[in-house]
Structure formats: C-alpha cells, structure tokens
Amino acid sequence: MDTKAVQDYYPDQYAHCFGCGRLNHQGLKIKSFWDGEESVCRYLPDAAYSGGYPGNVYGGLIASLMDCHSSGTASAAKVRAEGLPLNEQTISRFVTASIKVDFIKPTPIGKELEIRAKVTEIKGRKVLLSLTLSAEGEVCAKGESVMVEIPEKKVSSL
Numbered sequence: 001m002d003t004k005a006v007q008d009y010y011p012d013q014y015a016h017c018f019g020c021g022r023l024n025h026q027g028l029k030i031k032s033f034w035d036g037e038e039s040v041c042r043y044l045p046d047a048a049y050s051g052g053y054p055g056n057v058y059g060g061l062i063a064s065l066m067d068c069h070s071s072g073t074a075s076a077a078k079v080r081a082e083g084l085p086l087n088e089q090t091i092s093r094f095v096t097a098s099i100k101v102d103f104i105k106p107t108p109i110g111k112e113l114e115i116r117a118k119v120t121e122i123k124g125r126k127v128l129l130s131l132t133l134s135a136e137g138e139v140c141a142k143g144e145s146v147m148v149e150i151p152e153k154k155v156s157s158l
Contacts, residue, residue: 005031006039006072009086014093019068030065032072032117034080039073041065041115050109057107065115066131066143067099073117074127074147081122094127094147107133107140117145125149 007020007030015023020030032041043065051058074094076086084090107113114134121128125148133141 005033006076006086006091007031009088009091010075010093011088011091017068017071019064020072028064028068030068030072032069032076034076035116037118039069039076039117041069041072041117043113043115044111045109045113047109053106055106055109057109057113059101059103062103062107062133062141063099063101063143065113066101066133066141067096067145069115069117070094070099070129070131070145070147071096073119073129074149077119077122077127078149092149094149097126097146097148099143099145101141101143103141105138105140108135111135113140120144125151 007022015021018024018027021027022029030041030043032039045057049058049061071094075091078092079086079090117129117131119127120130127147129145131143132139
C-alpha cells in the first residue's frame with residue numbers, strides 16, 4: 001500500500017471535510033489507500049461515537065465513513081483510469097450523488113473498523129462503488145455509492 005493517503009493529495013480548498021479533510025481539526029481525518037483492486041480505510045471509533053445501543057457505533061458515523069471513503073476512492077480511481085500519477089495536480093474531487101447503507105449487525109465501539117471499496121463502474125463523471133465495513137473480520141455494514149466529479153469550472157469558485 002502507498003504511504004500517502006488519497007486525502008493527502010486533496011488541494012487545500014477541498015481539505016476541510018468533516019470526514020476526510022486533513023485541515024479540519026475537529027474532523028475524523030479518515031485515510032484511504034489502494035490495496036490491490038480495492039481501497040481500504042481503517043478507523044478506530046471511541047465512545048463519543050456510541051449509538052443508541054450501548055457499546056456499538058452510531059449508524060451516522062458508519063454512513064459518514066463509507067461516504068468519505070467512497071469520495072476518496074472515486075478520486076483515486078478516476079486518476080488511475082486515466083493512467084495518471086496520483087498527485088495534487090491530477091486528483092479530482094468527488095461528491096456524493098447517492099449512498100445506500102445496509103446495517104447487517106451491530107458495530108462495536110473500540111474495535112478497529114475496516115472499510116473496503118471496490119469500483120464497479122466509471123461512467124464519465126460518475127464512479128459507482130460497492131462497500132463493506134467490518135470489525136474484527138465480520139461484516140457489519142454493506143453499501144453502494146454513486147460519486148460525481150466536481151466540474152472543473154466549479155473548482156475555482158469554491
């Protein structure tokens with residue numbers, strides 16, 4: 001795996017997301033890396049992210065992790081599909097068009113979570129992905145996302 005995460009290549013103007021922004025000091029600062037044909041993100045939730053069921057993760061955090069990991073994966077996948085190197089000059093930023101999360105079983109607090117994403121299709125500005133979120137090797141959530149590349153003309157206005 002690379003030592004630098006996809007999110008480390010985001011230009012500063014796109015580095016403030018709560019989930020994946022390296023410049024958001026209160027954020028989650030998730031990191032996504034290629035692992036073969038999939039991308040992987042690992043995150044250790046603490047008790048602050050507890051859901052209504054004691055000892056388990058809040059579903060909103062699970063959806064956020066899957067959402068931001070999808071965005072990073074889409075950015076890296078687009079660069080890879082174009083045969084370009086992953087760097088700040090080549091990376092495009094993606095936003096969520098749709099995300100679906102199925103909660104399979106309770107996700108424990110205090111255990112490292114592994115989120116994996118696989119690109120199922122790249123079609124123009126859209127990247128479709130399938131995702132899993134696991135704890136201790138057991139799948140706790142599955143999902144699908146559609147990410148859309150921010151048009152170049154919008155980039156300068158943000």
